[in-house]
Amino acid sequence: MKKPAALMLPALLAFAGATQADEASLFVPQWLGAQYTFVDQHQYSLHSPYAGEQSLRAHGDTARSHTFGAYFGVALPAHLQFYFDVEMFKGEGVSNATGLGGLTNGDVIRSGTASLGKTPYVARRYLRWTLPLDDETSDVERAQDQLPGKEATRRFEVKIGKMAVNDDFDKNRYADSTRTQFMNWALFNNTAWDFAADTRGYTEGVMLGWIDKGWSLRYGIYRMPYEANGQKLESSLRHARGQQLELTLQPQADGWALRLLAFQNQARMGIYREAIAIALANGTRPDIRADDRPGRHKAGFAINGELPLADHGDTGLFMRAGWNDGRNESFVFTEVDRTVTGGFQLSGVHWGRGADHLSVGLAINSLSPAHRDYLAMGGSGFVLGDGALRYGHEQILEAYYSLAVCKHFTLSPDIQLVRNPGYNRDRGPARLIALRAHIEL
Template sequence: MRLATVFLLLTGALALTTAAFADDAPLFIPQWLGAQYTFVAQHQGTVHSPYAGPLSLRKQGDTARSHTFGAYFGVALPAHLAFYVDVEMFRGEGVSGATGLGGLTNGDVIRAGVAGLGRGAYVARRYLQWSLPLGDGRETVERSQDHLPGTQATQRLDVKLGKMAVNDDFDRNRYANGTRTQFMNWDLFNTTSWDFAADTRGYTEGLMLAWVNPAWTLRYGIYRMPYEANGQRLENSLRHARGEQWQLSLHPHPDGWVLRLLAFRNHARMGSYRDAIAQALATGQVPDVHADDRPGRRKYGWAINGELPLADNGDTGLFARMGWNDGRNESFVFTEVDRTVSGGFQLSGAHWGRSADHIGVGFALDALSRPHREYLALGGTGFVLGDGALNYAHEEIAELYYSWAPVAHLTLSPDFQWVRHPGYNRDRGPAEFAGVRAHVEF
């Protein structure tokens, strides 16, 4: 924990010296927008495992810890421009090496990257944003990560260019969006069938355009894809490889329901499950979809994402997601899920006198396309799945957490997850995961 102590001392000192004037900082003066530290300790229980492959959950169980650190900066520029830079660091690992599941259980392990990538600080985001007002309506923006304090037009055009995370702008949800304070399972903070462009740490370079209105928002993004599945190296040319997404968000009332409709299409150097299977059957070998990688292949899909506030000024509410991709070519970026349905609710602690606390309950069901499941049944591996064989069944997930805020800026969250048919395999599991999360944010 020594790294965490040093980090908190440094960011605390920075907060004391900048917070007094940050909201009134003049133009061109960089502002410290926030910092965070998150610690996760998670234990996986023993798993029924008559056989196992290189990417299976560990039969004997496992315990792992992860640490993430982040510091976030921004500067206002002339002509409605702003520039943001975020620096992060990851230490630790996920249980069973963060493999063996479609819906992995610790969202922060995305930041680990591949083996040998290093555990030092890195630039997570580095982008220029331009916001052009289109009307007279204004709304207040509080100082937070990647948001300079002040006001912004309620009707505007937004443009972002540079290094960023695609899910900063797409597939957001009030009740199921932040793995550091809400649900930790990957299925419950994003639509897992949405194979969005990113390197192994979850970031990429690209362009995002948004037409924002009080009742609806239309977004488009185009980003660099990785050169290989779960790879850190990004493709150089958008002509040859790119990830594109379109999203229409309907939000007719400021504090009411929201519905997001997303479609995506990836062009990348992907392998085909069918071709890999055909090659394996012809040669008598185990199929290898990575060896079948060819430029110009495509994957497309869609997602529906909704939230419904019920009470407590929106602090209590319901959420749901549904997603699908064609599943013909290999899972390339996020995780190995081709169809998914998830939902749940958040309950405010105001009902027992602790308005800063929350309870969250979520459920998810994941499925694979037929070519994907046949590939795994023949002993093929992806980048998170590979039991050596497969007796297929849907992967079913439940998660329960309690977010307790004993003091300002600190939340402590016990978390429990249960997974039936881990890795889509009826022969394995169920698996249980118990954890605790500590999150400090300034």
């Protein structure tokens, strides 16, 4: 019979070896991934009795975009992690990425109010801290902004620094990434959710999350831009901020999920009715920017669901619905005040292509009455402005096929049909085709 010391020695040696290995992994930066996405998109000509500076081009357009990204992370002591991402964008969107509430290429960066260069820029730079709530862990694979290893299943977490708000909110397994799934803005995010971001889509702030079995609760507060679609962020959260709270219900890790989100923005926004009143008094076109004042508020909510049906979740349904008050100007994401979207993903396993999938989505966007009247009087926002408006809901149909050429490379032909582009029944319909190539390492 072995003595207790003899029994304990191998365990102590194993523990010491594991501890040394864990310590060795600290402070060592890890390359977590890289990606390149190319989109070639063509917009056909459309019926257009009149147009403004923000309209879809009547005679059609062809545009190409390129995005590059490299993603890094490092483990630190005390459950801390640091992430650092660098990206670069080149090219443009059809019709200069204007003329629609649901823009057709989510990889395009709008021109905004600042002249953005085509050189590399820091996309994310943040600290993440986790506090385990029990001893149960799950394996985490290497991925963008995700260090490999084990992580507590039940935990409290904090993120602080520069990031994208939609990294943590409004997620959906079937409609979440413009680089591998739907390209239209109305289908990879809830367009009525005017979340804080600069022109490139990033901001600075804090996210707090409680992740438990079957549910999670997240709260985020972030800096808003100084002006609509602007690159400059407000200097302090006291001056302007975007806040959101999201409850996620998901009883099984690979089962159905329902997300309920509420948000409120405070920023230097204009009020549509006030801009209209000033224009009527002066006999001019309304200008929402001229009415910008600090301390204005916009609030709204969003619902997001996913339902796996078969093929280990690779076949399933999704939906989103969103609403904001539409009283103050659309400020950050796009010009949509209400939205309903839905669709499905079908796994290619049914025709012997297990890594492929076919997806179809439908989006219906609408505007508040004040927003409609503003555009009808010739006003313009940062993506809309035909000079006049005969209002109708913007209706978008998108279908794409994701062809897995090899492990790291996919090709996706994509078609989009838009009825009442820019909410205007006098113009359209718009028809677009695209080919997307995506490399991910």
